Amino acid sequence: MRQLIGLIPLIPLLSSVCLMLLGGRLPRLWIGLLGVGSVGLAALLTGLTAVDFLANPEPFQLTLWVWMQVGNFAPGVAFYFDGLTLVMMSVITGVGFLIHLFSTEFMEEDKSYARYFAYLNMFVAAMLILVMADNLLLLYLGWEGVGVCSYLLVGFWYQNSANGQAARKAFIVTRIGDTAMALGLFLLFTELGTLNIQALGVAANETWQVGDKLPLIACLLLLAGAVGKSAQLPLHTWLPDAMAGPTPVSALIHAATMVTAGVYLIARTHELYLLAPIAMIAVALVGLSTSLMAAFTALTQRDIKRILAYSTISQIGYMFLALGVGAWSAGVFHLMTHAFFKALLFLGSGAIIHCLHHEHDIFKMGGLRTRMPVTFWSFMIGSAALAALPMTSGFFSKDQILLQAYQVDGIGPWLWLGGLLGALLTAIYSFRLVFVVFFGKANTEPDRDTGWRMALPLSLLCALALFGGWIMLPVAEVFPTASGLHPAHWVEYVSIAVPIVGVVIAYLVFYSGQLRVDGLLNMPLMQSLQRFWYSGWGLDALYDRLFVRPYYALAALFKGEPVDAVYGLIVAINQTLNGWLAEGQSGQMRRYLISMVFGLIVVLAIMLGAF
Amino acid sequence: MDGLNIPLSHILLVSSLLFSVGMLGLMMRRNIIFILMSLEVMLNSTALAFVAAGAHWGQPDGQIVFMLILSVAAAEVAVGLGLVLQIQRRFKSLDMDNANRMQG
Numbered sequence: 001m002r003q004l005i006g007l008i009p010l011i012p013l014l015s016s017v018c019l020m021l022l023g024g025r026l027p028r029l030w031i032g033l034l035g036v037g038s039v040g041l042a043a044l045l046t047g048l049t050a051v052d053f054l055a056n057p058e059p060f061q062l063t064l065w066v067w068m069q070v071g072n073f074a075p076g077v078a079f080y081f082d083g084l085t086l087v088m089m090s091v092i093t094g095v096g097f098l099i100h101l102f103s104t105e106f107m108e109e110d111k112s113y114a115r116y117f118a119y120l121n122m123f124v125a126a127m128l129i130l131v132m133a134d135n136l137l138l139l140y141l142g143w144e145g146v147g148v149c150s151y152l153l154v155g156f157w158y159q160n161s162a163n164g165q166a167a168r169k170a171f172i173v174t175r176i177g178d179t180a181m182a183l184g185l186f187l188l189f190t191e192l193g194t195l196n197i198q199a200l201g202v203a204a205n206e207t208w209q210v211g212d213k214l215p216l217i218a219c220l221l222l223l224a225g226a227v228g229k230s231a232q233l234p235l236h237t238w239l240p241d242a243m244a245g246p247t248p249v250s251a252l253i254h255a256a257t258m259v260t261a262g263v264y265l266i267a268r269t270h271e272l273y274l275l276a277p278i279a280m281i282a283v284a285l286v287g288l289s290t291s292l293m294a295a296f297t298a299l300t301q302r303d304i305k306r307i308l309a310y311s312t313i314s315q316i317g318y319m320f321l322a323l324g325v326g327a328w329s330a331g332v333f334h335l336m337t338h339a340f341f342k343a344l345l346f347l348g349s350g351a352i353i354h355c356l357h358h359e360h361d362i363f364k365m366g367g368l369r370t371r372m373p374v375t376f377w378s379f380m381i382g383s384a385a386l387a388a389l390p391m392t393s394g395f396f397s398k399d400q401i402l403l404q405a406y407q408v409d410g411i412g413p414w415l416w417l418g419g420l421l422g423a424l425l426t427a428i429y430s431f432r433l434v435f436v437v438f439f440g441k442a443n444t445e446p447d448r449d450t451g452w453r454m455a456l457p458l459s460l461l462c463a464l465a466l467f468g469g470w471i472m473l474p475v476a477e478v479f480p481t482a483s484g485l486h487p488a489h490w491v492e493y494v495s496i497a498v499p500i501v502g503v504v505i506a507y508l509v510f511y512s513g514q515l516r517v518d519g520l521l522n523m524p525l526m527q528s529l530q531r532f533w534y535s536g537w538g539l540d541a542l543y544d545r546l547f548v549r550p551y552y553a554l555a556a557l558f559k560g561e562p563v564d565a566v567y568g569l570i571v572a573i574n575q576t577l578n579g580w581l582a583e584g585q586s587g588q589m590r591r592y593l594i595s596m597v598f599g600l601i602v603v604l605a606i607m608l609g610a611f
Numbered sequence: 612m613d614g615l616n617i618p619l620s621h622i623l624l625v626s627s628l629l630f631s632v633g634m635l636g637l638m639m640r641r642n643i644i645f646i647l648m649s650l651e652v653m654l655n656s657t658a659l660a661f662v663a664a665g666a667h668w669g670q671p672d673g674q675i676v677f678m679l680i681l682s683v684a685a686a687e688v689a690v691g692l693g694l695v696l697q698i699q700r701r702f703k704s705l706d707m708d709n710a711n712r713m714q715g
Binding site for chain 1: 639710
């Protein structure tokens with residue numbers, strides 16, 4: 001059984017290659033069967049492996065072949081399987097399968113049906129390689145692979161140049177982080193002599209002391225990679241633009257799986273982070289500030305997908321906060337529950353967009369509660385889980401994060417307060433979305449309701465988003481256990497109460513209208529603050545000024561190739577001289593003769609001593 | 612050696628005058644026939660110089676070279692007349708200035 005895990009990434013990869021080569025010639029039914037079936041098969045195999053693993057939870061390693069061998073550097077194409085891998089694989093193949101199924105209906109009318117599934121399958125394969133890799137180099141292969149697939153899928157409707165722009169932005173911004181991560185890998189290899197993740201942990205503990213400089217640098221470089229991929233401050237700007245891709249892609253790549261790769265990376269290399277407490281604090285602060293920034297931004301957006309994108313950024317911020325305070329399993333737990341409810345919300349928004357003639361503006365929707373009941377309930381459950389209302393899946397994970405953040409020495413209560421503010425904002429913006437879109441008067445009539453291929457994934461994800469909190473993660477062996485101390489009860493009560501307060505505020509403001517905020521919103525300060533938040537804290541404009549425009553200016557400067565001009569001068573001089581000399585070659589025999597005689601006379605005169 | 616005794620310098624003077632006349636003809640004439648004739652004049656002027664020099668020093672070499680020049684001139688005329696025919700056919704004229712395609 002355990003030998004079969006090599007097949008799990010292979011099947012989607014083969015299907016992707018098939019679709020790429022034969023895609024144009026296959027009938028649509030076959031394309032759908034191949035695309036969805038391969039991921040379904042991978043999910044099935046993952047399930048079987050999980051049953052086997054849970055019966056005998058012993059981590060194991062499977063080396064397929066040695067990738068390359070240079071001196072003592074011999075990374076293998078090898079997989080490492082433990083509880084963390086299992087969680088990630090289940091999320092990728094399970095949620096991935098549901099999203100593939102959803103896509104068959106969402107993309108029904110698209111003419112690039114085969115291309116879509118080819119990319120999506122390739123993404124699943126690359127993501128599986130990322131989480132299964134037993135060394136950081138193979139992980140990096142998967143890491144770049146998902147980046148490429150993300151680029152291809154964000155720019156899927158490439159006829160619109162804005163989509164291509166968004167795809168390039170996503171690729172380039174994540175590449176900044178990836179470069180830092182590559183430097184981190186180089187550093188780790190030169191210092192510790194291996195890239196195998198398990199061996200790295202052992203070697204690092206032998207070589208370095210807690211608080212040394214080198215682990216700090218390595219961890220910060222890895223963090224930069226994670227920040228790029230997981231859309232955290234200051235490299236988050238690509239994610240809202242990445243919503244240009246098809247909505248199921250946003251659900252799979254930009255909410256459930258790829259963007260959590262950074263969280264996975266940090267959790268996977270937690271032994272290094274434990275040696276660098278400052279890096280852990282940096283992770284926590286990045287997470288918290290991102291989560292607050294994105295929550296404020298989400299509050300002001302109008303585009304349904306941008307709200308969800310900022311919400312994703314914000315929730316990944318929570319995961320980073322969890323990792324930074326050493327709540328490893330809580331972070332991974334939130335990763336999983338977030339995959340459930342955010343995939344649900346994205347697929348729900350996909351259903352709305354699909355049935356509402358590609359309308360994205362939430363204020364042009366409204367009253368969809370009775371017209372699209374399945375979608376309404378998915379959104380209700382998804383938003384409840386997102387807001388962490390009690391007994392939903394998000395509640396369990398977010399509660400764990402907040403409680404463990406509170407226990408950190410020194411800054412713990414501050415982190416907790418920040419997290420609470422984020423939770424309040426999360427509840428407000430998620431229920432603002434629900435109340436504006438599904439209640440009130442209808443502004444646009446849907447032209448159809450969801451079919452079964454949309455309704456089935458939505459229902460299954462609803463169940464997962466509701467009850468996913470009761471899943472016990474098999475990661476106890478992977479991470480060091482958290483302290484058994486429990487904070488005071490009031491801390492817990494406050495953590496539970498805050499999201500409910502948020503929902504009530506959203507209800508009063510956006511549904512019943514009893515709480516009037518117009519006066520507040522019309523104040524000049526609030527107006528400018530709102531504009532500031534709406535633009536994503538002006539970061540896009542700032543980066544545009546700081547990097548994009550100077551780069552364009554530099555490019556324009558060098559467009560004429562000033563260095564080449566020097567060599568061009570030499571050429572020009574030679575050509576002019578040549579022109580002059582060529583004048584002399586007139587083809588007139590007599591002229592040649594005259595000049596010859598003239599020369600002869602001069603020579604004779606010199607010889608005879610006339611001069 | 613009785614009879615008319617002409618000093619060498621006079622003969623060389625005639626020879627160089629002939630040479631100059633030939634060269635001027637070469638430079639100033641456009642008609643290719645005249646150019647060929649000028650060339651003959653120049654050849655003959657040098658031949659005259661050789662003969663005179665040979666006679667002056669009592670050496671046979673001058674007359675030998677004269678024979679050589681004679682044959683060279685004959686060969687040159689053969690080739691030259693061939694060229695004249697070709698130029699006449701191509702350009703429908705005997706003007707040398709028209710044959711100026713090899714330029715720049």
